[in-house]
Amino acid sequence: MKLFAIPFVCALAISSSFACDPSPLQDICVAIAEPKNAEPNLTVANDFLYQGLNIPGDTSNKLGSKVTLVIINKLPGLNTLGISLAHIDFAPNGLNPPDAHPRGTEFLIVIEGELYVGFVLSNQLGNRLITKVLKPGDVFVFPIGTIHFQLNVGKTNAVAFAGLSSQNPGVITIANAVFGAKPPINPNVLTKAFQVDKKVIDYLQSRFLSLS
Structure with a gap:
C-alpha cells in the first residue's frame, strides 16, 4: 500500500493545481466601473497603488484583531492577476478566528510579535491539526480551502502580512x-x-x- 500512496497524493496535488484563477490573456486588465472605458493605454500608476497598510488597524473589538484586506475593490490593478493581500493587526491575546478561503491559498509573514497559527486537514486526512508558533520573519502557508487561524500568544501587539493566490479569495x-x-x-x-x-x-x- 505504501508504494501507491505517494503517487496518489502527487496526482491529487497536480490535478488540484489548476483550481485557481485563470491565467490572464493580456498584460493588464484594470477593474473599472465602466467596462467600455477599459483601455490599457488609459491606465495610470494609481491603478496599481494602495497606500495605508502601515497604519495600525483598530483591534479594540471582542476578537482583538483587525484584518485589512486588499482586493480589486481597493486595488483595481489586481484584476486578472490572481493575487491579493492583507494586513493583520493583533492586540495581546488577539485572535483571527477560524476561517477558510474557498478560492485561494494564503501565506502569512510575521512582522512583529508571536503568533500561534494552524490549519485543519480535510476529513479524508483525518482532520489533523497542523500548528506552529511563529516569530518575526517566519512564513507559514495555509492551503486553499482549509480552516485556519492565528492567535497572538505574545505579550505585545503583533503584526502580520498575508498574500493570497486569488484576486478575490473569499472568506x-x-x-x-x-x-x-x-x-x-x-x-x-x-x-x-x-x-x-x-x-x-x-x-x-x-x-x-x-x-x-
Missing part, C-alpha cells in the same frame, strides 16, 4: 457562518451536528446574530 468565518447565518440554520440541524443541548445552540445563535 468564510466558521463561527459566523454556522451560528450567524441569515435566516438562522434550524437548531435541530446544529444540535445533532454538534451533539449539544438546544439551549447551547440558541445561546450561540443569539450571540452571533447580535454581532451582525
